[in-house]
Amino acid sequence: MGDSSREVAPKTQGAVLKWQAPIYDLECALVGLRKKFRRETLRHAHLSPGEQILDVGCGTGVLTQWAAEKISSSGRAIGIDPSIPMIALARKKAARAHSQAEFKLGVVERLPFESGHFDGVLSSLMLHHLPAELKRQGLGEIHRVLKPGGRLLAVDFDRPGHPLWWLGVWPQLFMPALVAHIRGEIPNYLRAAGFRQVQAVGRWFSLLTFWEARK
Template sequence: MLSSFLIWVVVFAAVLLVLPVIILYGMIWMCRHPRSLSPETLHTPGMPLDLVASVYDRYCLIIGLGRAFRQTMIRHAGLKEGESVLDIGCGTGVLTRLVAQAVGPQGEVIGIDPAARMIAEAKKNASAEGSRAQFRLAVAENLPFEGNRFDCVLSSAMLHHLPPELKVKVLSEAHRVLKPGGRFVLVDVDRPTNPLWWVLSWPLKFWPFTKDQIEGKLGDLILRGGFPRADKVGSWGGFLGFWKAFKSV
């Protein structure tokens, strides 16, 4: 009796541990499969999110990345009217549109993403809202902008879509397009700050795209991108970290 109970406990625990891994790696495989990518999507060693573009905003709300999360990013960015802002890996443009409101009619915000369906969603949403936010197909590792162009560069939940060898290149691109004294604000998967997330995030410790971030290397990556200093300015839900860095004057 006791032994069959123990067997069921072990089976149940194994399913609980293995199921998230199967779901996570299944989703990653599907998102990267050539058949899930639109023909216009730009080539990148990263993970463009064409497949989920139409349901992405609802998914964000379900996992708790709603308005309050976006407003926290805007607050950390400290945007002023008239500023020029770049949002790298903008997805459906929720954050980009909020930035457009913050910088006002004299300001400018451009969102870039390699996923053609994400950019299509972003443009559709912006036009429905009458937003001045602009959107372009581009990859963060090769930004189509001259140096010293933006007051602020934002990266929201994008870095963990890149393989480790591409992250420093992307961060150095963000550094290049910033004006001297300009600020870079990033939120992404970070070292978990509560025990529950230590357990739940265990599959991410084995995925190369997230391994370095879960191990707490975000600050080091930002420094390697050319920023003189990187500060963790907040966290979200115990697993996302907000980071801020300035380009030297």
């Protein structure tokens, strides 16, 4: 699994969650991102046994572990994150659960994998942590490591689907990392990265969108 205490945190211009690691799963549960949300994410991902899957911005590794179960021992699920505390916790949880999921320190703008390696990439609530240029670089890297015909399943903030949400999110229009989301521009970023089949396949609380994008 690796010893994160001897590893060096990679440099990135994106947000890195460190002190949140011990309470991250609780925070997700408190805002409604429980097991049902993870199951919905994997339902849209259409994982199959034997596939090579990458989870970018894996956090504590919950989704990566579930993906590993879906693809079985004949496949491989790898989660990357720039946060040493997150990766350390993900590895501990995987070891306790006897999960086949693997975890590495890494950043989306420099994915440490060869081109055309993965059948699928998962990105769950990661994109909004990246400023605009880093979104472009990161999505370009995701496109690079996917096999021809491979797909990205990304879930993140989108233009609110209910008027009441605007009361809470309009200040985000002044935050560089989130403005593209609130304006509904993420499909444009996906197409600019080289993805040719981009579609919204689901919504969550009228605020998050599940996008499928194919190479």
